[in-house]
Amino acid sequence: MSAGSSFDVNKYKTFYECDEHWELRRMFMERHKDRFSEDELVCLAQVFTNVEFLGCRYPAETMTLIAELSKDVAAEYRQSRETKLKRTFVAASDAAAARYAKK
DSSP, rough: OOTTOOGGGGGOOTTOOHHHHHHHHHHHHHHHHTTTHHHHHHHHHHHHHHHHHHEEEEEEEHHHHHHHHHHHHHHHHHHHTTTTTOOOOHHHHHHHHHHHHTO
C-alpha cells in the first residue's frame, strides 16, 4: 500500500488493548496515515506505544524518528497524565534496606 491511503485504523485495535493505549496508538496512526504505507505506520505506531508505555528502546535512528513523529501526540498524552496517580518502583534491595533502617 502507498502512503496517503485511506484505511480504517480501527481495525488494528486488539481485544486485549486497554482503551487508553489504543487511543494513543490510534491518534498516532490518524496523524500520520498520509505519510506512510499502512504496514509501516502500524509498525511505527506499535513501536511508539512500546516506547511510551513499556520503556522499550530501539536503534538510535528508530528512536529519533519516533520522537519526531510522536512529539505532539505524546505531549498531549503526557499533559493529560499530569494529574493522575504515578507509580514509583523501588528495587527490592532498597525497600529491604529502608525497612530495616527504621528499626
